[in-house]
Amino acid sequence: MVKSKYETHVMPYFDDIFFWRSHDWDLVAIAAELGIAKSTFLKYKKEHSDLSDLLKKAEKAKPRYIAIKAESALRDKLQDREVEEVQQEQWVDKNGVITKKHIKKIKKIIPADTTAIIFALKNTDSERWNDRSQVEVSGNVSMSNPYENLTEEELRRLANGIDGT
Structure with a gap:
């Protein structure tokens, strides 16, 4: 019995597909790596729930991969x-x-990136590196509008720079 391309080109590479998608590869690149057209890959995604579920799980894992990349880049910037x-x-x-x-x-x-150092210190040792001050305010604050008793005509004259006196 002849096997379909899904069985020969896709199913054996589920682990790779998960890795590629979770590492931000687009579907065109994944299809090319598998040796199939994007349209074929999309057709398989619609027809085979196991592939669709795998791609959904990989999408959920993508933010963690991006966070790992960002953490690594930050570590690189913390040193000369x-x-x-x-x-x-x-x-x-x-x-x-x-x-x-x-x-x-x-x-x-x-040289090490000063902004990256500050960011890392504030987020890893916030008790020592937090520069926010605690300010307590009490009492009433009132704002008066000096124009509240003027008529519309008087307001228009003021806005146009016409002195009414």
């Missing part, structure tokens, strides 16, 4: 990082022929 920048220089003679090439490697230090 060394990067190597490569620059290529070349000298050309008057005929346009390259006479000499030189590759320069420059090491740079990217």
Whole structure:
């Protein structure tokens, strides 16, 4: 008996499909990775509840993946990082022929991100790093409107800059 593409190209890769979708792959990329058209993948999603359920579970797992990525990026920004920048220089003679090439490697230090440090401190040790002050207000606050007793005509004159006196 001949197996369908669903059985050969999709079902054996359920674990991969879950991983890809939960790691923010779109359905076009997943279908391409499986070697099927997007339309075929969408058809399988409609026809097979097991695939549909798998994709729904993967969608629910996606925010956790994004949070993990964000936490990792924040950790990277909390410390100085060394990067190597490569620059290529070349000298050309008057005929346009390259006479000499030189590759320069420059090491740079990217300092830790101050904003990331503040964010991390306020969220991990808020008792020591919370700069919010507690202000208590009591009593009555009244706001009076100096224009409340004016007529509409007087208000229009004021708005147009016409002095009525």
